[in-house]
Amino acid sequence: xxxAPVRNxxxxxxxxxxxxxxxxxxxxxxxxxxxxxxxxxxxxxxxDPPDLPEVAERDIVRHxxxxxxxxxxxxxGFYPLGSCSMKYNxxxxxxxxxxxxxxxxxxxxxxxxxxxxLELLWRLERALCEITGMARATLQPPAGAAGELTGLLxxxxxxxxxxxxxxxxxxxxxxxxTNPASVTLxxxxxxxxxxxxxxxxxxxxxxxxxxxDVAGLMLTNPNTLGLFEEEIEGIARAMHRxxxxxxxxxxxxxxxxxxxxxxxxxxxxxxxxTHKTFATPHGGGGPGAGxxxxxxxxxxxxxxxxxxxxxxxxxxxxxxDRPDAIGRVHGFNGNFGVLVRAFAYVFGHGRDGLREVxxxxxxxxxxxxxxxxxxxxxxxxxxxxxxFVATARPLKKHxxxxxDVAKRLIDLGFHPSTVYFPLVVEEALMxxxxxxxxxxxxxxxxxxxxxxxxEAESDPELLHEAxxxxxxxxxDEAKAARELKLRW
Amino acid sequence: MRFAPHTDDDVQAMLAGCGLSSVxxxxxxxxxxxxxxxxxxxxxxxxxxxxxxxMGRMARRNRHADDLVCFAGGGAYDHYVPSLVWALTGRSxxxxxxxxxxxxxxQGILQALFEYQSMICELTGLEVSNASLYDGPTxxxxxxxxxxxxxxxxxxxxxxxxxxxxxETLRTYGNAEHFSVEVFPYPYQPGGRDRLGDDVAAxxxxxxxxxxxxxxQAWEMFDAAHQVGARTIxxxxxxxxxxxxxxxxxxxxxxxxxxxxxxxxxSYGGPYLGIIAARMQDVRRMPGxxxxxxxxxxxxPGYVLTLQAREQHIRREKATSNICTNQTLMxxxxxxxxxxxxxxxxxxxxxxxxxxxxxxxxxxxDLSGVELAxxxxxxxxxxxxxxxxxxxQDVQRRLIEVGFLVGPVTEEGLLLVxxxxxxxREEIDRLVKAFEEASS
Numbered sequence: 001x002x003x004a005p006v007r008n009x010x011x012x013x014x015x016x017x018x019x020x021x022x023x024x025x026x027x028x029x030x031x032x033x034x035x036x037x038x039x040x041x042x043x044x045x046x047x048d049p050p051d052l053p054e055v056a057e058r059d060i061v062r063h064x065x066x067x068x069x070x071x072x073x074x075x076x077g078f079y080p081l082g083s084c085s086m087k088y089n090x091x092x093x094x095x096x097x098x099x100x101x102x103x104x105x106x107x108x109x110x111x112x113x114x115x116x117x118l119e120l121l122w123r124l125e126r127a128l129c130e131i132t133g134m135a136r137a138t139l140q141p142p143a144g145a146a147g148e149l150t151g152l153l154x155x156x157x158x159x160x161x162x163x164x165x166x167x168x169x170x171x172x173x174x175x176x177x178t179n180p181a182s183v184t185l186x187x188x189x190x191x192x193x194x195x196x197x198x199x200x201x202x203x204x205x206x207x208x209x210x211x212x213d214v215a216g217l218m219l220t221n222p223n224t225l226g227l228f229e230e231e232i233e234g235i236a237r238a239m240h241r242x243x244x245x246x247x248x249x250x251x252x253x254x255x256x257x258x259x260x261x262x263x264x265x266x267x268x269x270x271x272x273x274t275h276k277t278f279a280t281p282h283g284g285g286g287p288g289a290g291x292x293x294x295x296x297x298x299x300x301x302x303x304x305x306x307x308x309x310x311x312x313x314x315x316x317x318x319x320x321d322r323p324d325a326i327g328r329v330h331g332f333n334g335n336f337g338v339l340v341r342a343f344a345y346v347f348g349h350g351r352d353g354l355r356e357v358x359x360x361x362x363x364x365x366x367x368x369x370x371x372x373x374x375x376x377x378x379x380x381x382x383x384x385x386x387x388f389v390a391t392a393r394p395l396k397k398h399x400x401x402x403x404d405v406a407k408r409l410i411d412l413g414f415h416p417s418t419v420y421f422p423l424v425v426e427e428a429l430m431x432x433x434x435x436x437x438x439x440x441x442x443x444x445x446x447x448x449x450x451x452x453x454x455e456a457e458s459d460p461e462l463l464h465e466a467x468x469x470x471x472x473x474x475x476d477e478a479k480a481a482r483e484l485k486l487r488w
Numbered sequence: 489m490r491f492a493p494h495t496d497d498d499v500q501a502m503l504a505g506c507g508l509s510s511v512x513x514x515x516x517x518x519x520x521x522x523x524x525x526x527x528x529x530x531x532x533x534x535x536x537x538x539x540x541x542x543m544g545r546m547a548r549r550n551r552h553a554d555d556l557v558c559f560a561g562g563g564a565y566d567h568y569v570p571s572l573v574w575a576l577t578g579r580s581x582x583x584x585x586x587x588x589x590x591x592x593x594x595q596g597i598l599q600a601l602f603e604y605q606s607m608i609c610e611l612t613g614l615e616v617s618n619a620s621l622y623d624g625p626t627x628x629x630x631x632x633x634x635x636x637x638x639x640x641x642x643x644x645x646x647x648x649x650x651x652x653x654x655x656e657t658l659r660t661y662g663n664a665e666h667f668s669v670e671v672f673p674y675p676y677q678p679g680g681r682d683r684l685g686d687d688v689a690a691x692x693x694x695x696x697x698x699x700x701x702x703x704x705q706a707w708e709m710f711d712a713a714h715q716v717g718a719r720t721i722x723x724x725x726x727x728x729x730x731x732x733x734x735x736x737x738x739x740x741x742x743x744x745x746x747x748x749x750x751x752x753x754x755s756y757g758g759p760y761l762g763i764i765a766a767r768m769q770d771v772r773r774m775p776g777x778x779x780x781x782x783x784x785x786x787x788x789p790g791y792v793l794t795l796q797a798r799e800q801h802i803r804r805e806k807a808t809s810n811i812c813t814n815q816t817l818m819x820x821x822x823x824x825x826x827x828x829x830x831x832x833x834x835x836x837x838x839x840x841x842x843x844x845x846x847x848x849x850x851x852x853x854d855l856s857g858v859e860l861a862x863x864x865x866x867x868x869x870x871x872x873x874x875x876x877x878x879x880x881q882d883v884q885r886r887l888i889e890v891g892f893l894v895g896p897v898t899e900e901g902l903l904l905v906x907x908x909x910x911x912x913r914e915e916i917d918r919l920v921k922a923f924e925e926a927s928s
Binding site: 006016017018025026027028030031033034035036037038040041043044045046047049050051052053054055057060061063064065066067068069070071072073074075076079081084086087088089090092094095096099100101102103104105106107108109110113114115116117119120127130131142143144145146148149153156157176177178180181182183184185186187189190228230232233256258259260261264265273275279281282283284285286287288303326327328329330331332333334335336337338340343344345346347348349350351352353354355356357359360362363364366367370371382383385406407410415416418421435436437438439467470471472473474475476477479480481483484485486487488 | 489490491492493494498499501502503505506507508511514515517518519521522523524527528529530531532533534536539540542543544545546547548549550551552553554555556558560562563564566570572575576577578579580581582583584585586587588589590591592593594595596597599600602603605606607609610611613615616617619620622623624625626633653654656657659660661663664665666702704729730731732733734746753754755756757758759760771777778779780781782783784785786788789790791792794795796797799800801802803804805806807809810811812813814815816817818820823824826827828829830831832833834835836837839840842843844845846847866884885888893895896909912913916
């Protein structure tokens with residue numbers, strides 16, 4: 001099953017909430033006020049009501065149903081966005097997350113009333129530490145980038161404790177943009193490490209950059225080119241030799257889950273993306289959750305509070321008395337509802353299921369790469385892991401860019417891969433099929449990619465015009481940024 | 489549980505397609521020294537039935553807001569979530585989509601975000617909203633980064649009536665030394681303005697404040713901030729804005745809020761919704777995603793992510809923020825919810841909160857062991873009480889035993905009580921009776 005495309009034969013595009021609004025229409029209901037009326041003093045009152053839509057419930061349902069019909073999700077079809085791990089989101093996770101014993105918990109309830117929730121967090125933390133080879137983890141960061149910043153603040157606190165926070169953090173040139181942005185927010189300067197001809201960290205260049213002013217190195221492994229950093233042991237030695245820390249960006253953990261653990265590779269700090277590896281729904285841009293796990297020497301710096309378990313009393317509680325902790329990185333306890341779904345994924349799969357996830361993800365990417373590489377050469381020669389980065393460079397002579405390929409794939413019924421990332425690859429197509437896609441889907445997608453490569457030569461106009469089947473065609477992004485219209 | 493669809497034959501055929509004969513060969517280039525030579529120490533996988541039973545067991549170990557009558561607040565509130573909110577937000581084309589990188593396939597998300605931004609601007613009386621942040625406290629951090637960027641100064645003055653969790657979160661990010669946080673005490677003392685100088689980047693107020701009270705004299709700090717060229721930041725409650733004057737009218741340059749109250753579940757603290765709105769002067773300093781309206785090649789209206797030159801995937805280390813994944817789904821739920829309320833529903837809901845909180849506070853204040861902590865203050869839906877005969881923690885515990893959730897207990901030992909539109913007079917009367925026994 002490859003999925004259903006998003007087509008342009010739905011209701012009119014001009015439907016907006018604002019357009020549906022009519023004074024005096026309403027959807028809301030409230031019981032009659034059963035206590036005496038109370039007035040606010042004049043100075044505090046609002047005089048001009050906000051211009052919110054006035055619509056009937058039926059209008060709202062139709063409006064948002066239509067919005068869903070012009071949107072593409074994993075449930076709609078194949079979604080091979082590189083570095084995003086858009087795998088199937090299990091429905092059972094929704095069932096358990098909706099249990100009132102999870103969904104209806106107030107975040108400030110006393111611990112004695114939430115032993116089940118704390119048990120879940122404790123067991124999830126233990127499992128994530130086992131998967132990553134780390135000692136302890138915080139579940140507070142609400143997304144991967146928040147996890148990065150949390151990890152870097154831990155790094156800073158660790159170095160600070162020994163007298164000098166240092167000033168630089170090393171980042172490969174293929175890194176995701178959140179890495180350098182997080183480095184700046186953590187008060188460090190990002191220093192780029194070049195990739196070598198294999199698309200791996202250039203160990204020689206790295207060794208020249210390493211000095212005792214380097215706080216750490218942020219690395220994704222497999223890296224954003226989908227390649228395993230085979231010299232990881234040497235990289236770890238180079239960093240640790242000067243007292244620097246090794247940070248693991250968990251964006252690509254899906255490739256190695258159950259096979260290799262960041263801790264065993266020498267990493268000191270790991271963040272995970274539950275919406276990638278553990279299939280929690282991404283909701284069109286979030287929520288995620290970005291747990292951060294650390295090695296024993298960094299445990300004291302993890303945000304507070306940390307979940308704890310008193311074995312004698314069989315009681316879970318929040319441990320707050322942690323003087324070296326960096327503080328709080330989320331208002332409450334992180335994205336608990338997302339963590340419940342991650343728990344369902346981890347414990348539903350179990351040790352055997354998780355190992356199979358990594359194996360099938362890598363098999364799918366390799367198989368698909370073999371099918372398309374004749375038309376779209378791999379950017380680097382090494383064996384891909386869970387994703388591969390190919391290039392649309394050969395099509396350039398026909399005036400076709402990676403974006404044209406992506407848009408034509410939409411007309412053929414597929415969500416395209418990531419394009420133009422990593423930045424180090426010209427005309428990059430970054431493809432991550434994930435483990436939950438079948439051979440048939442991969443075959444069909446490969447056929448579509450090969451068809452597009454042929455059309456680039458035979459009918460390039462078709463690609464420039466694409467997409468033509470969607471509710472809107474190519475949108476003028478320059479105009480959007482120039483003539484800002486950010487609200488009705 | 490397994491979701492990979494491969495048959496054994498598929499696996500063999502796919503391996504053959506790559507010129508391989510075993511799955512192990514795919515991992516052969518990984519260095520021997522780092523490979524895990526054992527199974528993960530995690531239990532064997534479960535069937536769906538077993539998983540639901542096991543997680544159901546854990547869920548049943550919790551007391552919750554359907555089983556306790558919820559008068560708890562302190563930043564998360566038991567407002568009613570109408571049925572349509574999650575029926576629509578849960579539509580899986582929305583629910584299982586990624587960040588809208590391909591706008592032609594993502595018009596549903598993008599249009600909803602545009603409508604969300606519009607409604608947040610209307611609510612706050614400000615000019616621009618982004619497409620969501622993680623939660624209220626992290627939205628305050630982002631607002632402070634905006635103020636620091638705009639003023640190139642580093643001192644942040646925060647009122648002592650701001651939720652301590654917001655302050656704590658702010659201090660954590662302040663560890664990176666881009667700014668320092670000073671709290672000025674509440675109740676306010678004369679001379680607060682003297683703290684302001686031309687090194688101040690922002691003044692932060694919360695209204696209604698952490699203790700539920702409406703701020704009065706604090707607004708002079710906003711005036712004073714503007715006199716020294718600092719930004720003013722208000723933490724607000726979105727559901728108060730049907731009845732309370734909006735941040736834009738109160739002199740806030742940037743307004744941030746916890747948006748959980750807009751159709752999102754309590755869910756033990758997340759996923760919630762960070763709201764941020766500002767004036768156009770700061771649009772290029774806004775963090776995160778922003779949806780904008782434009783046209784397609786045929787001139788039809790459509791929506792895209794815009795002003796991306798602020799963002800990490802373009803600007804990298806010079807980005808306004810590192811945020812990538814945000815809380816789009818929660819913003820979507822808020823959009824559905826605000827459509828359901830409309831201007832009239834928002835005002836009515838606010839009227840109910842004000843009246844019910846007033847009624848509860850007056851009844852509680854009549855008890856001998858209870859005093860209102862800020863007796864002369866007005867409030868919206870929450871108020872702080874001082875339990876004079878019994879420790880607040882004990883009162884809270886005793887109330888749980890008889891079926892009521894109140895709190896939290898503040899650092900000062902005060903007990904917060906919040907009364908949303910969901911609470912009935914009968915529930916309030918029962919709470920007062922239980923309170924009488926618990927507090928004496």
